[in-house]
Amino acid sequence: MAWKFEISGLDGQCQLFGVNIFRCRWKSTGETARVEDPHYGQPRMFHVYEAEIGGRVRRFAAGEFSNGIWGFYLESDQ
Numbered sequence: 258m259a260w261k262f263e264i265s266g267l268d269g270q271c272q273l274f275g276v277n278i279f280r281c282r283w284k285s286t287g288e289t290a291r292v293e294d295p296h297y298g299q300p301r302m303f304h305v306y307e308a309e310i311g312g313r314v315r316r317f318a319a320g321e322f323s324n325g326i327w328g329f330y331l332e333s334d335q
Contacts, residue, residue, distance in 0.1 A: 258332050258333070259332070259333045259334075260290045260291070260292045260303075260318050260330040260331070260332060260333060261330060261331055261332075261333035262292070262293070262295040262328065262329075262330055263317070263329045263330055263331045264328075264329050265295070265322060265326060265327060265328040265329070266326070266327060267325060267326065267327075268321075268325040268326075268327060271327055271329060273315075273317060273329050274308075274310045274311075274315050275310075275311075276310055276311075278308070278317075278319075278329065281308040281309075281310060282308060282309075283306040283307070283308050283319075284306060284307045284308065285304060285305075285306055286304075286305045286306065286307055286316070288304070288305040289302045289303065289304055289305060289318075290302070290303050290304075290305050290318035290330060292318055292320075292328070292330045294322065294328075295328070301320065301322075301328075302320075303318040303319055303320035303328070303330065304318065304319065304320060305317070305318050306318070306319055316331075316332060317329055317330065317331055318330040318331075
């Protein structure tokens with residue numbers, strides 16, 4: 258499964274799935290995702306999480322690009 262960049266932003270201030278993702282409880286899946294930095298094209302390994310949002314379990318990969326700057330990726334069919 259490929260991962261597609263969705264959003265980046267400051268710690269505590271990212272909107273994902275229509276909510277501030279930092280206000281949700283994240284559950285680690287124990288998986289990692291190989292993603293590409295959207296600005297520099299460098300490969301990175303981010304952890305994969307699940308969160309229940311609006312009654313649905315949502316999966317995403319997340320990690321820090323730099324101190325306090327987070328990136329979020331969603332699974333893609335491509």
